[in-house]
Amino acid sequence: MPISQPLVPDFLYGTAWKEEKTAALTELAIRAGFRAIDTANQRRHYFEAGVGEGLAAAYRDGVVTRADLFLQTKFTYQRGQDHRLPYDPSASLAEQVRQSLASSLEHLGTEYVDSFVLHGPSSGYGWNDADAEVWEAMKKERDVGHARLLGVSNVSLLHLEQMASIHSDVPAFVQNRCYARLGWDREIRAFCNQRKIVYQGFSLLTANVEVLQHPLVAQIAERSNVTPAQVVFAFARAVGMLPLTGTSTIQHMKQDLASRELKLSPETIELIESLAG
Numbered sequence: 081m082p083i084s085q086p087l088v089p090d091f092l093y094g095t096a097w098k099e100e101k102t103a104a105l106t107e108l109a110i111r112a113g114f115r116a117i118d119t120a121n122q123r124r125h126y127f128e129a130g131v132g133e134g135l136a137a138a139y140r141d142g143v144v145t146r147a148d149l150f151l152q153t154k155f156t157y158q159r160g161q162d163h164r165l166p167y168d169p170s171a172s173l174a175e176q177v178r179q180s181l182a183s184s185l186e187h188l189g190t191e192y193v194d195s196f197v198l199h200g201p202s203s204g205y206g207w208n209d210a211d212a213e214v215w216e217a218m219k220k221e222r223d224v225g226h227a228r229l230l231g232v233s234n235v236s237l238l239h240l241e242q243m244a245s246i247h248s249d250v251p252a253f254v255q256n257r258c259y260a261r262l263g264w265d266r267e268i269r270a271f272c273n274q275r276k277i278v279y280q281g282f283s284l285l286t287a288n289v290e291v292l293q294h295p296l297v298a299q300i301a302e303r304s305n306v307t308p309a310q311v312v313f314a315f316a317r318a319v320g321m322l323p324l325t326g327t328s329t330i331q332h333m334k335q336d337l338a339s340r341e342l343k344l345s346p347e348t349i350e351l352i353e354s355l356a357g
Contacts, residue, residue, distance in 0.1 A: 089116030106134025196227035200234035
């Protein structure tokens with residue numbers, strides 16, 4: 081049987097593209113107040129073992145215990161990896177999932193992760209047999225207690241609709257890059273809302289520079305004595321997203337976390353939504 085489900089966090093700290101700074105920044109994020117860490121067993125863009133080093137330092141100094149944290153990692157197909165694979169490429173996809181998660185648990189120094197995510201479907205054209213095999217293997221890892229919740233990332237509405245038609249279990253999380261100019265991923269967020277799936281939004285700042293620089297957002301930020309980035313994070317949370325940030329400075333970490341206290345009026349939320357293309 082699956083082990084007990086964790087509380088869903090209200091902010092994720094992302095560890096992609098940190099390389100040799102990964103351990104220090106993971107520890108810094110925890111000290112700043114983040115209690116949810118997002119990573120992946122994809123050495124091409126993540127240094128998962130470095131995340132584990134940062135966690136160990138935080139545990140050692142008594143900043144947090146494992147029970148205080150929400151840890152999320154991902155399985156990545158070979159096409160998304162470089163030569164540093166966390167599994168045997170000649171093994172079946174189900175075995176690759178098992179090996180990848182076993183490696184993640186070793187990297188992170190834990191017996192389980194709170195969320196195990198498929199980093200992206202094998203094709204941009206729909207949910208196929210490979211994805212179905214991987215998802216069923218991920219469910220087995222959950223059912224033996226190696227993961228509490230499952231998710232999918234970098235998906236289209238077609239992927240999700242086909243997935244829901246094939247599998248009995250819907251994901252607990254969908255994690256997508258969220259573009260304002262594409263409607264803040266409105267259709268996928270609606271799909272998630274209907275099925276009680278938590279939508280995780282990433283690249284909320286880097287994908288939306290035009291929003292950060294928009295006079296309307298500047299006015300809202302000035303009126304509330306906050307930064308434009310804080311306005312975007314507050315907006316994301318107001319429309320039901322679980323935001324992710326990957327900032328590398330303590331100042332921005334604290335500002336991002338402080339955005340949880342910023343409440344936007346329904347009129348302001350509508351205005352920001354109207355910036356979508």
